[in-house]
Amino acid sequence: MAVHLDQGVSKLPPLTDGSHRRRLGVVALIATFGGLLFGYDTGVINGALRPMAAELGLTPFTEGVVASSLIFAAAIGAIFSGRLSDAWGRRKTIILLAVLFFAGTVFVVVAPGLDILVIGRILLGLAVGGASTVVPVFLAELAPYEIRGSLSGRNELMIVVGQLAAFVINAFIGNVFGHIEGVWRIMFAICALPAIALFFGMLRMPESPRWLVDHGRNEEALVVLKSVRSEDRAVAELGDLTALASAEKEHRSISWRAIFTNKNLLKILLIGIGVGIAQQLTGINSIMYFGQTVLIESGFDESAALIANIAPGIIAVVGALIALSMMDRFDRRKTFILGFSLTTVSHLLIGLASMLLPVGNPLRPYIILLLVVIFVGSMQTFLNVAVWVYLSEIFPLHMRGFGMGVSVFMLWIANGFLSLYFLSLVDAVGITGTFFLFAAVGALALFFVWRCVPETRGRTLEALEEDVTTGAIYLKK
Structure with a gap:
């Protein structure tokens, strides 16, 4: 578990x-290849x-199976990779994820039919879920506290860069080689390159110093710290890490039964x-998975939709950069309320445009x-990065692993x-009905945030923990 050293026990050298x-x-660049692979x-x-779908004879439902198999597997990967990295190490786990990324790519590229294709997507999903949890932890534990937010945030930026790269590469390959049978296999094969780079790159990267200290390997941790800090800072930081690791051991994680019987802890969960x-x-x-289908339904032909699909990818990267710059300057609740308001209005306008323009x-x-x-710009600027930051800070120490794990698991399941059902929904009710439904759900989400979500910005983790435990946090909106 990452510890914020700004709550540390001594003043560190600058x-x-x-x-x-x-x-x-x-080190951050190599590790965030995991985020790049996640996005791609x-x-x-x-x-x-x-x-x-044309080559393998897929239906809208089996297309959903192909897309969602990765996502459901990612939910499992997110839970188990965290436990694996605690026992085995962050670095070794990321190397294993690189192997899974490569193996999943091979299965997908050579798949003769749906069964092997889904197996490949499951392997990729396990790797994606693992990357969504282990890479941010590795970066947070390696970063100095002064730049932890910006360094850890690079992973979310690399995710949307990976998605944009996929859209650009898809557009190029689809328009240049679209006449070749199995062109989609070429699109997937590109993924092998960053997987190879991640594997060989991480072989030369250090282990998390925090993980080394937690496992009593203080001398190795000092060597790592000296490679990414000045010598006096490394020595001082090792002292803080050792003290904080000892203090954490005094906080025993409580059982899930205790959480479910405590109304304040259950509420925050x-x-x-x-x-x-x-x-x-x-x-x-x-939109990020099926944007081409939505654009074709709106009136673009297949080639033009591939090119037009790059625009949401570009705005996603721009939005992530803006979100990183403003994350520590705006309240979480206000950011969420503005984000859900903008996305809900966008849904309504998409539905209306689809209905009024034949x-x-x-x-x-x-x-x-x-x-x-x-819509994508509003989402990436005000919600995507903010949600991950919020989930990382809202839970008390003694239930943070459980709370974060369950929340991320349910996020992946949703x-x-x-x-799984998006394409079937579009097939049944069209773009108009689909986006009106999203708008209705968005209105409910906006009410939920306004009524239930407490503020967390500007408070230490210790203060938040006390407020959650006593229930005072729900009075400070």
């Missing part, structure tokens, strides 16, 4: 520039699905679950594309069910 800062940047593997299906599910029920990942109207596809871009 950060200094030098080769150690460059080394830290290299969840985004590549967007352009690969239609040629895949339900809020964490609710925030995670609400983020997914905006339908953001339906198929064949030359403006229809471009107006819907513009509204989709506004994502999985939406991925």
Whole structure:
């Protein structure tokens, strides 16, 4: 579990520039290839699905199975990889995830039919889920507390960069080689390259110093710290890590039964679950996974939709950069309320545009594309990064692992069910009905945030823990 050293037991020497800062940047770059793979593997299906469905004879439901199998597997990977990394080490677990990314890619690329394809997607999902939990922890435990937010946030940025890369590569391959049978296999095969880079890169990266201290390997931790800190800072920080690790051992994690019988702890758990599910029920990942289908339904032809689909990917990256810059300057509740308000209005406008502009109207596809871009930008700027930050800080220490694990698991499950049934929903009620339904759910999410979600910005983790335990946090909205 990562500890925020700004709550540490002594004042550390200031950060200094030098080769150690460059080394830290290299470590972060290599580790966030896991986020890049996360983004590429969840985004590549967007352009690969239609040629895949045509070649393998998939129905809207089996297309949903192919897309959602990765997501459901990611829920499992998120839970078990965290436990594995606690026992085995962050670095070794990320290396294992690189192997899973590569193996899953091979299965998908050579798949003769649905069964092998789904097995490959499950392997990729286990890797994606693992990357969603282990890479942020590795970065947080390796980063100096002064730049922990910006360093850890690079992983979310790399996720959307990976999705954008998938959209751009899909557009290029689809338009240049679209006449070749099995073109979707080429789209997936590209994923092997960053998986190889992650594997060989992590072989040369250090282990998390926090994990080493937790396992009594203080001398190794000091060597790692000296490689990414000045020497005096490394020595002082090792002292803080050792003291904090000892203090944490005094906090025994409570059982799930104790959580469910304590109304304040149960309430914060339900809020964490609710925030995670609400983020997914905006339908953001339906756009990131099936954006080409939505754009084709709006009136673009298949080739043009592949190219137009790059626009949401670009705005997602821009939104992530804006979110990182404002994360410590705006209240979480206000950010959530603004985000859900904008996404709900976007849903309504997409539904109205689809209803009022008939198929064949030359403006229809471009107006819907513009509204989709506004939706994705609103989501990435105000909700995606903020939700992950909120979940990482809201739970008390003694239930943080359980609370975060359950919330992220339910987030992935909601994502999985939406991925499974989205195409069937569009097939049944069209874009109009689908986005009006998203708007209704968004209104409920907005009410939930306004009524139930407490503020966390500007308070130490210890103060938040006391407020959650006593119930005072629910009075400070």
